[in-house]
Amino acid sequence: MLGQLHDWGYREADEAAAGLTELLVRTAVADGGRRVSVHLADQDRQALIVALSHLPGLAAAGTAVLPELTGLGAVSCGTDTAEDGRRVWAVLDL
Incomplete structure (x- = not known):
């Protein structure tokens, strides 16, 4: 993810992006599914x-x-649940 940025x-x-990504992934993993995907734009x-x-x-x-x-630097964030699972997201100023 940092490489793409x-x-x-x-x-x-870098520090804020890494911290946000770690927390987002940890949150998704805690749902107990067999896989997690991370998307970046x-x-x-x-x-x-x-x-x-x-x-x-x-x-x-x-x-x-x-x-x-x-607290990790997101200027906007949210979470929702849909047919394909829970999404949790954050927007970071670069």
Whole structure:
């Protein structure tokens, strides 16, 4: 993930990006599914990092992780549950 941000020309937010990614993945793994995917996008000097648990049938998404994401530097974050599992995401200024 950091390698892709570097390829896109962003190097200033390595620590925040790594911390956010770790927490997002830990949150998705805690759902107990067999796999997790991480998605990354950039636009207007911001990165969107999303972790998906791929565990269908979860109850409504909890929000306990949101203050932690904000504390790690997310300018926006959220979580939701859909047919394909729980998504938890964070936007980071680059």
